[in-house]
Structures are given as structure tokens and as C-alpha cells.
Amino acid sequence: MNAVSGAGAWSPRSPAHPAGSPPDAAHSWSAAPAARPVVTFAEPETSGERTPGRLGPRTAAAAACLVLGLGLIGGAVTGSWLTGDGGDHASVNAYTAAGTLWHSVPVDELFPPTVQGTGAGPGGADRTWTRIAVAPDSGCAHAFDPLLGKVLAPVGCRRLLRATYTDATQSHVTTVGLLFTEADPAAMSALAARFRTEHLDRRADLMPRPYAAPGTAAAAFGDRQRASWTVSVLTDAPVVAYAVSGWADGRTVDTPQPAADAVGSGATTAPAQAGLGNEAQGLADRIERRLRKTVGTASEKPA
Structure with missing residues (x-):
């Protein structure tokens, strides 16, 4: 395992709801002015x-x-x-609104019971994902492998939302997560730049962990069953979105592959051949789109 430097140890902070006003159960996851220009004109000859x-x-x-x-x-x-x-003002409003969605938006709006993936499968095949489990909203302690937690530590952890889906045949399971950070736009841009330049989203030692719910098709979906994954650091919202996929039968995977590589033409690994890269990438893309749409609605000014 290659070492990844980080800015301090993971130290999650989970904000409490204002005293005396618990969240609505329907929305709950846990039940110097510039100088004026002077213009002069030459005298005509x-x-x-x-x-x-x-x-x-x-x-x-x-x-x-x-x-x-x-x-x-x-x-x-x-x-x-x-x-x-003003563009800047609107961007600030949207960024601020995004950071509150974890407690102000119903579960079904961010993680709908069914997600349609038109053209999301191998060869452009359609996919349909059904939600089989929703994790209680939580902090980030023990939610990530230590090394990934160290990499994400500079942006902090406000709240983590996760849900697990299965495909129509219940052969594959995929956990998708939305990490709501405590970071400002500059910090999110810095983290995104690091992921991009150091290719951190392709490192198998930085895979997100799945959410395995007892009594579901994902009951055996543990760390050793992780087959493909994707991580996206948003810069217009304080959110890190990710997805990780595997087989529903609990088989272990010796060589997981990042979704960006698994969906590539000519990929021959087991995760690629099974379409697990498409599962992770396709579901993550659609959940991220829903998040952006919700942010846009939340940041609109009343007429």
C-alpha cells in the first residue's frame, strides 16, 4: 500500500439539531470603492x-x-x-443550499426507490436499480477505510448519507454515498484537484466501503466483495459522491477495478466483463444529477 499524506487524522463532527426543534420525521434520515475612470479628449487640429x-x-x-x-x-x-x-451571488446561494440538503430533503428525493439507467449498462443497455437499504444518517467514523478517511479529512464530515441498490436480476449490489463536508469552495476545489492530479479515484486502497444491510441481497456485501468504484469530489457543492459495486452472492474480489477503467473499451477483468463498472458509474452519475437538480430547486428565490 502506497502512503497517502493527509492533513491530520479523521475527526468527524456531527452537528446536533437545534434544541427543542427536532427535524420533521418526513424529512429525517434517522427517523475601497474603485476610483472612477477619467476620460480626456485631445484638442483637434x-x-x-x-x-x-x-x-x-x-x-x-x-x-x-x-x-x-x-x-x-x-x-x-x-x-x-x-x-x-449576479453569477457569483447565485453560486454562493447554491453552494450554501447544498450543504443543508442532508436534513432538509426527504430520503426518496436524494435516493429514490427506483432509479432508471437508460443506456447505462455495457454496450448501452438499459439498467434499472432498486433500493434495498438506506443507512441511518451518520458521521464518518468507521465509514471509510483509514487511508481514504485521511485523504478526506481536510474537508471534514458534516453528515454521511448512504443507500444500497440491486439490479433487476439481483445479481449485483451497489452502495452509493453522499458525504456532506464542512468545507468552503476553495477547500473542495483543492481536494478535487488532488484527486485529479494524483489519480486518487483509481487507487484500490482508497475504495469507499459498502453498506451491507442484514436480510437483503446486500447482506454479504463486505469490504472483500468490493469489485468496482467511483469517487467524485464536487466543487459547486460541499459534497463527495461515490459508489461501490460487487456481486450479490458474496464472492470475494482479488483485483477490483475503478469504474472509469472497467467501462473502457477492451477491459477484460471480471468486474468489467460483469458490468460492475457500469453499475457503479451509472448509479453514481444519476444520484449526482438528482443532487444537482435538488440544489437548484432549493436555491431558487421565491417569486
Whole structure:
């Protein structure tokens, strides 16, 4: 196992609900101004002589156009401020709204009972996933392998939501998770850059753990059964989304493969041939899309 440096040990913090106001059960997972520009115009020359204090027709026209242009620009900016259409402001609103979804949105909205995966299977085949278990919302203690926990530690852990799905044949099981972090956009961008440049999402020693629920098709879905996985660090929301897949019969996997490689043309590993890369990638993509759609709705201003 290669060592991965991290910014301190994993130290999850789970915020409590405000005293005296428990969450609605229907929504519960656990039951110096800038200086003004100065514009000057040159004095026109007439027959080789300078005429103080007068502007020629062309210069006057140019001046008028410039003043008009500045006025239009200023008006547009002012209009943006007044209507709340500023891009940065909207982004901040969406980012902030995303961080509250773990306790303000019903389970079924983030992890629906059934997910349709049109064209998500090998060769563009359709997939249908059925939710078979939802983990109680929790902190991150023991939720990740120690090394992955160390890598994620810089962004903190506000809450972790997980659900496990099976395919239509109940041959495969896939756990999808949404880690709501305590990080600001800069910290999420830094983590995303690290995953990208160091290819951390392809390291088998940084696989997420599955959620195995007793009495379901995922009862035997443990760490040794992990076959394929994907991890996505969002930069427009304080969320790390992931999915990990395996066989429902409990068989162990000696050489798991990241979904990005397993879905590639010519992949011949057992997880690739079984379509487990497609299971992890397809389900993770659709849950992430639902999250973004929910963020957009939550951040909309009332009319």
C-alpha cells in the first residue's frame, strides 16, 4: 500500500439539531470603492493650428458614443445587482443550499426507490436499480477505510448519507454515498484537484466501503466483495459522491477495478466483463444529477 499524506487524522463532527426543534420525521434520515475612470479628449487640429476648447465633429461623436457605452454598461451592472442575477451571488446561494440538503430533503428525493439507467449498462443497455437499504444518517467514523478517511479529512464530515441498490436480476449490489463536508469552495476545489492530479479515484486502497444491510441481497456485501468504484469530489457543492459495486452472492474480489477503467473499451477483468463498472458509474452519475437538480430547486428565490 502506497502512503497517502493527509492533513491530520479523521475527526468527524456531527452537528446536533437545534434544541427543542427536532427535524420533521418526513424529512429525517434517522427517523475601497474603485476610483472612477477619467476620460480626456485631445484638442483637434485645424490647418496645422490647435484650437483651444473646441472639439471637431468626429471627436465629439466618438465622445458621445463612449459616454453612451459607459452608461449602458453601468446600467446593466446596476440592473444585475438590483435583480439578484449576479453569477457569483447565485453560486454562493447554491453552494450554501447544498450543504443543508442532508436534513432538509426527504430520503426518496436524494435516493429514490427506483432509479432508471437508460443506456447505462455495457454496450448501452438499459439498467434499472432498486433500493434495498438506506443507512441511518451518520458521521464518518468507521465509514471509510483509514487511508481514504485521511485523504478526506481536510474537508471534514458534516453528515454521511448512504443507500444500497440491486439490479433487476439481483445479481449485483451497489452502495452509493453522499458525504456532506464542512468545507468552503476553495477547500473542495483543492481536494478535487488532488484527486485529479494524483489519480486518487483509481487507487484500490482508497475504495469507499459498502453498506451491507442484514436480510437483503446486500447482506454479504463486505469490504472483500468490493469489485468496482467511483469517487467524485464536487466543487459547486460541499459534497463527495461515490459508489461501490460487487456481486450479490458474496464472492470475494482479488483485483477490483475503478469504474472509469472497467467501462473502457477492451477491459477484460471480471468486474468489467460483469458490468460492475457500469453499475457503479451509472448509479453514481444519476444520484449526482438528482443532487444537482435538488440544489437548484432549493436555491431558487421565491417569486
